[in-house]
Amino acid sequence: MRLCSSLDRNPFATNQQLRARVGNKIAASTVSRYLARAKPPFTAKVAQDQEPEELTEDWKEEARKWLRGVKTIAMRRRIYEDEAAIYANEAPHKGRSRKGKPIIRAKSRYATKYTLHVYAKKDRVVHWDLSDKNADTKEIERVAVDAAAQMDEGDTLIWDRLGRSGRALHPIHQHYSPAVREEFKERGVSIKFLPPKGKYFNPIELLFNDLKSHYIRPNFPKNGKLLSKSKIQALVREYMDETAPSTLPGFFSARANGKDAIANEIL
Secondary structure, eight states, X not given: OHHHHHHHHOTTOOHHHHHHHTTTOSOHHHHHHHHXXXXXXXXXXXXXXXXXGGGSHHHHHHHHHHHHHHTTSOGGGEEEEEEEEEETTOOXXXXXXXXXXXXOOOOOSOOOEEEEEEXXXXXXXXXXXXXXXXXXXXXXXXXXXHHHTTOOTTOEEEEOOTTOOTTOSSOOSGGGOHHHHHHHHHHTOEEEEOOTTGGGGOHHHHHHHHHIIIIIXXXXXXXXXXOOXXXXXXHHHHIIIIIXXXXXXXXXXXXXTSHHXXXXXXX
């Protein structure tokens, strides 16, 4: 059907635009009825943002090459790390109510920002740290010292390119800190950096999304008061101890070898 193939090519086409594809011979409301009968049916989705460079063949080839290399590293030897911002006013984005009844939430406009650092293997969280400071070089170094002590000789830390800004040939900040590299080297841990826009290959991105969506935001006080650091810390600790060991294998399966990126036609 011309309507379906047009929408497959352009998911953002409106009913009016689709109607024009068939010479305006049907009403816009009829377009919706046709699409509802399609197999598989069309459903409304939130778009996944892509930055322009992710669409280029050069970026895709670099990512494929990186994946071929990382697959030679045993999954049990890989440690992925990432940092995420958590705000004291993290509130649910969605809710449910009866038709015609809006959902109102009390939420402070400004709140303290915390930085959550997580190092994880496929079966467990190796180390985590919640800080009220930004992930600058000093903080990365501080957390790395504690994390390295929990790692085994022969492990590989897979890191994003935090600190590689501008055109510096030899970056020295954040994940590229010489002190950090030396700390892991002494422990017998090697470092492999993700390719540009490596979020598609980092399982910790999924962990952060799960933690925020299903554990932190649902606990946001209904009266709009801010979450205290101790409350956030308790929620994070419970998740890392009790939930992460069972969710991490799925996150690794989806991201570590590029399964999601291939399924979603990003590569």
